[in-house]
Amino acid sequence: MGSSVGANIRQQRERLGWSQARLAREVCRAAGVAGEPVGRQEVSRWETGKRTPREWLPFLAAALAVPVDALTTPPAPAAPPLPTLADFLPAEDPLEPLSTRTGVRVGMGQVDDLQQRVHGLRLADDFLAGGDLMRPALRELRTAVRTFREQSYTETVGRQLLVQIGELAQIAGWIASDAGQHAEAERIYRLGLSAATQAGDKTLAGNLAGSLAYQLTNIGRTVEGLDLARAALDGAGPDAPPKARALYLDRVAWAHTKAGGTENAQHAMRALGEASEALSADSEESEPPAYLYWVDAGELQVMESRVYTELRRPLRAVPLLRDVLGRYDATHTRELALYLSWLAVAYADANEPEEAAATAERVLTLSADVASERTAERARVVLARLSEYADVPEVRAVLDSAA
Incomplete structure (x- = not known):
């Protein structure tokens, strides 16, 4: 005592x-x-x-x-401090400039060129999978880091270089993750987080941290994923652009969903509601960063339907997914296959094995020629779920064809 x-x-x-x-x-x-x-x-x-x-x-x-x-009374153990984005920076600074620089001086022209190439990679990712884009993405990232470390520039140009390295790391990390290179993707995301932090760009840092949190959540590191998703939201602060806050809240919702349990389910639903509220505050005056062009009400609806599917609430998930898929761009093959995979699982949960089988067949057809580990993993999830209805002829045909 x-x-x-x-x-x-x-x-x-x-x-x-x-x-x-x-x-x-x-x-x-x-x-x-x-x-x-x-x-x-x-x-x-x-x-x-x-x-x-x-x-x-x-x-x-x-x-x-x-x-x-x-x-x-014995004192209660002190709660561990909540993680911050600083806890996820690389152990060593991978962007430390070399003491000896070349005589080549970088200007805003080269930064603008890099910005265009980064945006080009983003647009390519809408149509191509990680396996197709991995090499060019890593090549661009290595070149950009080498430029920052080895060449000379003004303070303003240096900051803009860091911002572009951060944006490049976000899309390169996403591409590596899609290709199933999770360790490489984590290294890239942490590099980008370092660049964004040094540039003082909280919104970009939040986007990178949220992307890594999403990967950690999806590969089973749910506790780390939830901690980092929360840190991304907190680190960006209340003044982050509405689209950015909506995206960060979406990732918090997904992390809570994957963590499991009634309390986490409640937190997930609350985060989804807050994401919708944040997006509704978006206006022409808010001017979100260009890399958030894809965040809209439809994307939030997709995440909501995924959360409902994961929580085994198919009566909520199926209508949402059918609505999204009814107006989705069919040229985005990977995303179409992913969204259909959630619909197939939701149909199975709703005890509609014939609809689940028909949807699963579309998933397998679309993902057959896509070099994406995400779609491959989702196809495995769909087939595992369908196996519970193996005695239904339509399901049996899909399972036999996949085998």
């Missing part, structure tokens, strides 16, 4: 801002004794556990204005 009582005494003393000598005087005053039978050294012995106050406990409690139980 001594050590816990001592810790409590110290905690209560420091709460009042008292010195040990002041507490000794107040205890004597509370006890109504003359002189100082309790001095600073005695208080020090109590706090370190070398001696137990025993008969002085009531007077200690009175002096500190707390019940005796507050001094004798």
Whole structure:
């Protein structure tokens, strides 16, 4: 008991801002004794556990204005601090400029060229899968980092270079993750987070952290994914563009969903509602970064339907997915296959195996020629779910064809 009582005494003393000598005087005053039978050294012995106050406990409690139980009850363990984005930066700075630079000076023209190539990769990712884009994305990223480290430029140009490296790392990390290169994607995301942090771009840092959180969640590292998704939202702050906040909240919702349990399901639904509210605040004056061009009400609807599917609520998921897919661009083959995979699972959950089989067949056809580990994994999930209805002829045909 001594050590816990001592810790409590110290905690209560420091709460009042008292010195040990002041507490000794107040205890004597509370006890109504003359002189100082309790001095600073005695208080020090109590706090370190070398001696137990025993008969002085009531007077200690009175002096500190707390019940005796507050001094004798073991203190609750301190909650670990919430992670921040700084906890996810690389151990070493991969963007440390070399002490010896070349004579080549980089200007805003080269930065603008890089920006165009980064945007080109984003647009290509709408139509091509990670396996097709991995090489050019990594080549661009290596070149950009080498430019920042080895060449000379003004402070303004240097900051813009960091921003473009961060944006490039986000799309390159996404491409690597889609190709199933998760360790490489994590390294790239952390590099980008370092660049965005050094550039002071909180919105970009949040996007990179959220992208990594999404990957961690999807590969089973749910606790890390949830911590990082929350850190991305907190790090961006309340002044982040509405589209950015909506995206970060979507990722928080997904992380809670994958974490499982009733409480996490409630947190997920709350985050989805907040994401919708954030997006509704978007306006022409808000001017979100160009890389958030794809965040709209339809994308939030997709995430909502995925959450409902994961929570085994098909009556909510199926109408949402059918609505989205009814107006989706069929040229975006990978996303179409992914969204259909959620619909197939939702149909199975709704005890509609024939509809699930027909939808699964479309998933397998679309994903056959797509070099994406995401679609391959979703196809495996769909087939596993369908196997529960293997005695249904339509399902049996799909399972046999896949085998």
